[in-house]
Amino acid sequence: MKAKLYSDLLRQSQAITEGEPNLIANxxxxxxxxxxTVDDINWLGFYLTDxxxxxxxxxxxxxxACARIPFGKGVCGVGAQSQETQCVKNVHEFEGHIACDSASNSEIVAPIVVNGTTVxxxxxxxxxxGRFDNEDAEGFQKIADFCSTLNWSK
Structure with missing residues (x-):
């Protein structure tokens, strides 16, 4: 069931960005x-390499949300630095977690990499x-991988 959800979300992401060159709009x-579309989440977005x-x-x-996060700090920073998907069942057990919203208890970070660089x-x-599992991590990473094909030129 989750596989179909993420497959549908990937197709919809492709459809809503087709022909639009502006990265921020996409x-x-x-x-x-x-x-x-995704149930039981309280925050979802992108952090861009500055x-x-x-x-x-x-x-x-x-x-x-937090405006800036250094590479290697918190779940986002670790994901950016390692270029590996982070699936954290309990953020309070993640060493160095940055609590931008105290209501958040689990997190996934999917890196977006272009030409070997985290963008x-x-x-x-x-x-x-415990909201997220490996299926969620794989599904969101596929969407992040699609995002790497968008127009990242400055």
Whole structure:
């Protein structure tokens, strides 16, 4: 069932971005699509690489969030630095977790990599401990991989 959900979300992401060259418009629409479709999440959005070692808040859905996150810090920073999907069942057990919203209890971070460089991460938070599993991580990473094909030229 989850596989079909993520397959559908990937196709919808492709459809809503087709022909649109503006990166921010595309990321904004993808974040809205995912936030409105995926159950039991309280924040979803993108952090964009702003320098060689820092992420800055990009298009998102949810409450006010941290504006900047250094690579290697928190779940987002670790995902950006390692270029590996992070699936954290309980963020309170993640060493160095950055609590932008105290209501968040589990998180997935899917890195977006272009030509070997992390250009952004897709960050998804849930108020439920254990909300995410490997199927969710794989599904969101496929969407992040699609996002790497968008227009990242500055």
């Amino acid at each position: 990321l904004a629409n993808i974040s809205a699509l995912l936030y409105d 320098s060689d070692n820092e992420l800055v808040l990009g298009p998102f859905q949810g409450k006010v 952004a991460v897709l960050d998804i938070d849930s108020p439920s401990i």
